[in-house]
Amino acid sequence: MTRYWTGRTLKPIQFGLVTSILVSLAVFLLPPHLLEGPRERFFDTLNQLGNQAVDPSVVVVDVDRKTIGALNGKTWDRGDLARLISAIAAQKPAVVALDFVLSANCEAQAPGNRELADALRQAPSVLGFLISDQHGPPMQSRLPVIAGRGLNIPMGWFLDGVEAACPLFAEGAAGEAGAFLLGDADARVRRVQAYSIVDGAAYPALPLAAILVASGNGSPPIIEASPFALRLGPKRFGLGEDGNLRFVAANASTMEGRTMSGSALLGAGSSPVSLTGKVVFVGSSLPSLGGLRATASMPLEPSVQIAADLASGMLQGTLPHRMPGSARYEALFVLAAGIAISLAAARFRPSGLAALGSAVIVATLLLAFGLYALNGLLVDGFSTALALLVVLIVVTYFQFARVRAAERKARARFGQYLPQAVVDRYLDGEDRGRPAGEMREVTALFTDIEGFSALTKRLDTKDMVALLDIYFAEVNACVAQHGGMVDKVVGDAVHALFNAPEDLKNHVDRAIDCALKIRELTERMRTRPDFVACDFGRTRIGLETGPGILGEVGAGGRLDYTAHGPAINLAARLQDANKQTGTSILIGPAAAAAAKRSLTALGERDIRDFGPLELFTI
Numbered sequence: 001m002t003r004y005w006t007g008r009t010l011k012p013i014q015f016g017l018v019t020s021i022l023v024s025l026a027v028f029l030l031p032p033h034l035l036e037g038p039r040e041r042f043f044d045t046l047n048q049l050g051n052q053a054v055d056p057s058v059v060v061v062d063v064d065r066k067t068i069g070a071l072n073g074k075t076w077d078r079g080d081l082a083r084l085i086s087a088i089a090a091q092k093p094a095v096v097a098l099d100f101v102l103s104a105n106c107e108a109q110a111p112g113n114r115e116l117a118d119a120l121r122q123a124p125s126v127l128g129f130l131i132s133d134q135h136g137p138p139m140q141s142r143l144p145v146i147a148g149r150g151l152n153i154p155m156g157w158f159l160d161g162v163e164a165a166c167p168l169f170a171e172g173a174a175g176e177a178g179a180f181l182l183g184d185a186d187a188r189v190r191r192v193q194a195y196s197i198v199d200g201a202a203y204p205a206l207p208l209a210a211i212l213v214a215s216g217n218g219s220p221p222i223i224e225a226s227p228f229a230l231r232l233g234p235k236r237f238g239l240g241e242d243g244n245l246r247f248v249a250a251n252a253s254t255m256e257g258r259t260m261s262g263s264a265l266l267g268a269g270s271s272p273v274s275l276t277g278k279v280v281f282v283g284s285s286l287p288s289l290g291g292l293r294a295t296a297s298m299p300l301e302p303s304v305q306i307a308a309d310l311a312s313g314m315l316q317g318t319l320p321h322r323m324p325g326s327a328r329y330e331a332l333f334v335l336a337a338g339i340a341i342s343l344a345a346a347r348f349r350p351s352g353l354a355a356l357g358s359a360v361i362v363a364t365l366l367l368a369f370g371l372y373a374l375n376g377l378l379v380d381g382f383s384t385a386l387a388l389l390v391v392l393i394v395v396t397y398f399q400f401a402r403v404r405a406a407e408r409k410a411r412a413r414f415g416q417y418l419p420q421a422v423v424d425r426y427l428d429g430e431d432r433g434r435p436a437g438e439m440r441e442v443t444a445l446f447t448d449i450e451g452f453s454a455l456t457k458r459l460d461t462k463d464m465v466a467l468l469d470i471y472f473a474e475v476n477a478c479v480a481q482h483g484g485m486v487d488k489v490v491g492d493a494v495h496a497l498f499n500a501p502e503d504l505k506n507h508v509d510r511a512i513d514c515a516l517k518i519r520e521l522t523e524r525m526r527t528r529p530d531f532v533a534c535d536f537g538r539t540r541i542g543l544e545t546g547p548g549i550l551g552e553v554g555a556g557g558r559l560d561y562t563a564h565g566p567a568i569n570l571a572a573r574l575q576d577a578n579k580q581t582g583t584s585i586l587i588g589p590a591a592a593a594a595a596k597r598s599l600t601a602l603g604e605r606d607i608r609d610f611g612p613l614e615l616f617t618i
Contacts, residue, residue, distance in 0.1 A: 128179025
């Protein structure tokens with residue numbers, strides 16, 4: 001296990017640990033408004049993916065286009081609303097909550113006012129009010145609430161003025177309630193203010209008031225201080241720091257299932273849905289009569305439907321909520337998961353690390369969804385996933401840099417023992433298998449320095465090594481430039497192969513071009529002062545083409561990648577035969593036959609172990 005904690009392996013872990021600490025602190029300490037938009041949109045996604053809070057006791061009566069159309073061109077007025085309320089009251093609902101604010105034209109003699117006031121007395125009713133910059137007539141709270149000890153009331157609950165229902169209507173109502181909706185920075189409505197305080201009296205939101213009236217006010221709600229929550233009998237709902245209740249925005253299907261047109265109640269026929277004992281919200285989906293607000297489910301949701309959303313959730317006991325101190329626990333989760341991702345750098349390559357980190361991020365999002373689906377708990381999956389993504393990027397980047405550095409070191413180190421092309425094959429294509437026993441046509445090129453043995457006697461070891469370093473660096477570079485592979489360097493000789501281990505088009509001509517270039521550069525090299533001083537010998541080159549077997553050979557932990565075959569052996573003999581022919585480049589018959597360029601024939605010469613052969617030079 002110790003080996004995972006040594007050398008460069010530790011560096012990605014260190015960067016990951018530091019990043020994990022920093023991003024976890026950011027999750028805990030950053031002001032909430034900095035990531036509020038993306039976080040709330042993530043909660044909206046949970047809102048819509050989770051189960052819709054459907055309570056069969058909640059019904060919406062919509063003064064919709066069909067209702068207005070049944071008036072045969074007549075404008076909807078309070079007399080029509082009175083007839084609608086009377087029709088609803090006749091079915092004995094538990095409560096009728098009006099999403100209309102009846103604040104203007106308060107004279108008793110105004111058309112329809114007396115009829116509407118009488119209708120509101122026929123069933124328990126709740127009237128809404130709006131926020132206003134003017135202080136209207138005082139209201140009377142009919143819905144009690146109990147405040148817990150040490151309660152710190154949010155400042156947003158205190159209202160300087162309201163636009164409330166006419167006293168004529170309020171007298172016959174069971175209570176008055178806040179019907180206003182405050183959107184977030186993106187104008188979406190996600191929360192409803194639980195209470196409003198006007199002239200020292202607390203008034204609940206319209207959905208809450210409807211539930212209290214429907215329950216008969218048997219058990220007053222309790223506002224608890226720590227943690228900040230609203231208790232209704234056995235049910236408890238967490239309140240945000242601003243004193244708001246979150247709701248699940250219903251989708252179109254849910255809305256359709258709980259909504260009936262007002263025309264069904266005003267017509268001659270019977271109501272399609274029984275309203276007996278139901279919590280009935282009366283409002284309109286028409287822009288001219290009702291408020292349309294953006295929510296998580298749609299860009300324009302009628303405000304009466306939002307009231308029904310909150311009421312359904314409260315009756316079901318499934319309102320979305322954030323646990324007190326959520327940011328602290330989310331930060332600890334980020335720290336723990338970030339440390340796990342960082343430690344994984346000790347065992348995984350960048351691709352595996354990226355896959356593992358991505359799996360952790362996906363699991364984080366799934367965990368957030370699971371907690372919401374179980375009990376409506378809102379976990380900030382956006383911030384935690386984003387923080388873990390930052391950790392993953394940092395760790396993967398430094399792990400990739402570490403692996404690249406290790407590969408460069410491996411290429412340089414193993415390049416001293418194996419041809420670079422073979423090293424590249426192993427490092428870049430692990431699935432290609434061991435390059436052993438491969439039969440292919442190759443062009444072999446052998447070089448040798450004339451008079452090298454005498455040269456070693458004239459120079460000390462240090463000077464000899466310095467000259468050979470220059471010589472081999474330039475000769476080997478020349479081979480590489482022409483697409484060849486330096487098989488090995490033995491003494492003063494360079495053994496090179498063309499068309500191995502990868503295919504090389506026109507490999508014979510490429511090898512001949514390389515031989516010419518080697519002759520040219522080595523002859524120029526001999527004119528340099530250091531080479532002239534020691535009478536550095538000319539380079540002899542032998543070249544031949546033919547089939548060869550390429551692959552690894554060796555045992556006991558030592559490997560050599562090389563080629564075997566008559567053509568390779570002949571190239572070595574031709575290099576030596578330059579002594580007898582007086583040439584610097586000798587080309588065998590097979591290479592000459594395959595070459596496309598013009599060569600000079602030297603006739604037959606006897607080559608040791610091969611006999612008489614037709615040789616060529618250039």
